[in-house]
Amino acid sequence: MSQRETWATRVGFILAAVGSAVGLGNIWQFPFQTGANGGAAFIVVYLAAVFLIGFPAMLAEFVVGRRAERNPIDAFARLGHRNWKIVGVLGTLSAFWILSFYSVVGGWVVRYVLGSATGAYFSGSEAYFGAISAGPEAVGFHAVFMALTVGVVALGVTDGIERSTKLMVPSIVILLGGLAVWAGTLEGGAAGYAYYLSPDVDVLLANLGSILPAAVGQAFFTLSLGMGAMITYASYLGRDDSLPVDGATIVVLNTFVGLLAGLVVFPILFSLGIEPGSGGLGAAFITLAGAFAQLPAGRFLGVGFFVVLLLAALSSAISLLEVVTTYLVDNTDRSRSTLAVALGAAIFALGVPSALGVPILSWYNAIAYNLLLPLSVLTLLLFVGWADTDDAVAELRRGTDLSEGGAVAWLWFVRTLVPLGVLATLLLGLQSLAVKAGLLAAPLV
Numbered sequence: 001m002s003q004r005e006t007w008a009t010r011v012g013f014i015l016a017a018v019g020s021a022v023g024l025g026n027i028w029q030f031p032f033q034t035g036a037n038g039g040a041a042f043i044v045v046y047l048a049a050v051f052l053i054g055f056p057a058m059l060a061e062f063v064v065g066r067r068a069e070r071n072p073i074d075a076f077a078r079l080g081h082r083n084w085k086i087v088g089v090l091g092t093l094s095a096f097w098i099l100s101f102y103s104v105v106g107g108w109v110v111r112y113v114l115g116s117a118t119g120a121y122f123s124g125s126e127a128y129f130g131a132i133s134a135g136p137e138a139v140g141f142h143a144v145f146m147a148l149t150v151g152v153v154a155l156g157v158t159d160g161i162e163r164s165t166k167l168m169v170p171s172i173v174i175l176l177g178g179l180a181v182w183a184g185t186l187e188g189g190a191a192g193y194a195y196y197l198s199p200d201v202d203v204l205l206a207n208l209g210s211i212l213p214a215a216v217g218q219a220f221f222t223l224s225l226g227m228g229a230m231i232t233y234a235s236y237l238g239r240d241d242s243l244p245v246d247g248a249t250i251v252v253l254n255t256f257v258g259l260l261a262g263l264v265v266f267p268i269l270f271s272l273g274i275e276p277g278s279g280g281l282g283a284a285f286i287t288l289a290g291a292f293a294q295l296p297a298g299r300f301l302g303v304g305f306f307v308v309l310l311l312a313a314l315s316s317a318i319s320l321l322e323v324v325t326t327y328l329v330d331n332t333d334r335s336r337s338t339l340a341v342a343l344g345a346a347i348f349a350l351g352v353p354s355a356l357g358v359p360i361l362s363w364y365n366a367i368a369y370n371l372l373l374p375l376s377v378l379t380l381l382l383f384v385g386w387a388d389t390d391d392a393v394a395e396l397r398r399g400t401d402l403s404e405g406g407a408v409a410w411l412w413f414v415r416t417l418v419p420l421g422v423l424a425t426l427l428l429g430l431q432s433l434a435v436k437a438g439l440l441a442a443p444l445v
């Protein structure tokens, strides 16, 4: 086994983690989740979920990863808790599973970059989506996206992931910022801001039962929790910088990019009189692409937007592939590049059914969202809060001037409020799986 790599710089780690966090979840899913769940009211709950539940959970992953300096599966034995290995197994399997369909959507995005340049979807965005989202071509673009992901991971932690995210993350922010400024000049776009930025308390209270799990699930997904990704990235730290400061920076930047995406999407839709909120996996592609088709310089904007989406998706996908790759790098004598290619091929194969039918993709997604993620986060929280307790507190304090009291406060969050929130989400998630499978006619709560 060769010497384990570490990040070259602190900023490198932060940007890699932001790259993981900022993904399809922020730019594609977040604005549309917001639309489907009543606009600004959703954002209030989402922000609470990010800071009160997601942030402490992220620190829990960091604490495990930095101290173990191992892949998520072997980390627990390293920390002297062999029995908790299942937590790492769950996370790693989730990463494998999620990347399989994330890459299919990544393939759609590649296709839309090209389609924007040629104006291919301009004559009918719905028909275009129907034609490209499933079938042999979707499989082909899924392969292209996976190949890009494999290419970065094969190059290694510093030369591949750190270098590429250092370029990708600033590009995402700059391009998206530019698009937001431009969207601000659209006539009639202001209604979009109001919808997006001023919460309606009645809507919030009336729909809390459905808003809550959506918001918590979205918070985990967007912060890349429950998939071993943050454990893995923290395992390459090899340095003693403050985890709370780094974690807060990552959470804030990720939230900022999500909100910025909304500042692009909503003015565009409202300026054309399109109501956001029609759900469904294809909604973002169909409605937004439809909007680009109607706007002046639409090709240009379309390319800009979908390039942002592509960079965001890629910098997330590499963190998912890294989770599985690092396990084999730690446990075999094969080279990283061989392993990355082999795993990429296996995950590609798992994703083929999703590329052949959007309903299948939607199932893969629902299983990940409603079952794998909450279960994996919950078990990790139980481990950190109830098994690793004192060592976790000490690790959180390493390299900080955080008082013991501060660290203990975090611990109590991790032991109580956060797992309860996750448990509620898990139960509601199972219920929505049951509804989707036709086992339940309607949600009970």
Ligand code: PHE
Residues within 6 Å of the ligand: 020, 021, 022, 023, 024, 025, 026, 221, 222, 223, 224, 225, 227, 229, 316, 317, 319, 320
């Ligand atoms: N956070 C990513 C997004 O918002 C998804 C992701 C989850 C990436 C877990 C890596 C690990 O799209």
